[in-house]
Amino acid sequence: RFDGWADYALGVFRHALSSIQATRGQAILATSADDFRRAHREGKLAVLLGSEGGKLAEGSLDRLGEFHEMGYRCMQMRWNCPNQIVAAEADGLTAFGRELISALNRSGIMIDAMHAGRRAFFEMASLSEQPILLSHGGAQGAFRKSRIPDWGRRVARTFVDDEVLSTLAQTGGLLGINLYGPQFAPMNKDGSTDATLDDVAEHFQYVAETVGVDTLAVGADYFPTHGYWRNFAPPEGVFRGQFVVPKAGLARLTTRLLARGWREEDVAKVLGGNFLRFCERVLSPGSLPAS
DSSP states (O other): OOTTHHHHHHHHHHHHHHHHHHTTTSEEEOOSHHHHHHHHHHTOEEEOEEEESSGGGTTOSTTHHHHHHHTEEEEESOOSSOOSSOSSTTSOOOHHHHHHHHHHHHHTOEEEOTTSOHHHHHHHHHHOSSOOEEEEEEEGGGSOGGGOSHHHHHHGGGEEOHHHHHHHHHHTOEEEEOOBGGGTSOBOTTSOBOOOHHHHHHHHHHHHHHHOGGGEEEOOOOOOOSGGGGGTOGGGOOTTOOBSSOGGGTHHHHHHHHHTTOOHHHHHIIIIIHHHHHHHHHSOOOSOOOO
16 A cells, blocks of 8 residues: 555654754755755754655655655655555566656656666666666675675675666766675674675775776665664564674774775765765756646
C-alpha cells in the first residue's frame, strides 16, 4: 500500500524542521550550495531534507511542490521495497517514474538512484537533464578477489561496475563511498567485521583512477545500529554491524588518502567540494509542478 505516505512524510519533515529550530542556530536547513558554505563558515550543522525511497509521492506529482516548499531537496527513488517509481531492482522505471524525473529536474530536487537497480539507473541518467547521485555505494572493481564469496553477492547490489562509473563521470554525477563495515567484509556474530580503512580507501582509489576524482564523494550511510533500527529491516541482516570509520573518526579517512599520495585539493573535492558543485547545478528550481 502507498496511500498515506505523503502525509506521513510531511509530518516527518515538520518534526525535522522543529528539531532544527530547537538547536537555536546550531543547525540550519540547507536548500542550496550557499547554505552548506554558510554552515561550514559559521561552524554549524547543515541539514538537507530527503527521503530514502519515493513512496511519499504516492504515484502522483500533485504534492511535490508542497514537499519542496518545506525544504525537501533529495529523493532516493527506491529503497529495499517496491514503489510506484521502480517496482523491483531488475525492473526499469515505471511510466510514473519517467514522468517524475522531469518534475524533479524542474523542482531542483536531487535524484538519487541508489538501490534502484542497474536498468533503472541508466534510464534515470538518460532521461534526467541534471546529473544524478548514487549516494552510498562503492565500486565492484575495488574488491580483492578473495573478498567476493557468497557474502559478496548479497551486498553487490550496492556496488557499481565500470559502465555505471563511466556514465556518472560523463554526466557530472557523483558516487558516495559507503563506510559501513558489513558492506566490505562479512559480519561476525558480535557485529564486528574484518573490514579495514584500507578496504574503504581502495574504493576511493579505484574510482579516482578509473573515471577521475570529480565523481567521488563520501556517502557514509550513518544510521542507528541499535534500538528500533536494529530490527527495522531483518532481510538486510547487517543492521547490527559497525562502521569502518565512525563519525568522530572521519579525519582518519583524510589522513589515509593523503598517505596514499592524494593531493590535498583532490581530498578536499571528495570531502565536500564535489558535492557543493553538484548542489550548485542541481538545486536550482525552475517552474514547480502545481501542488
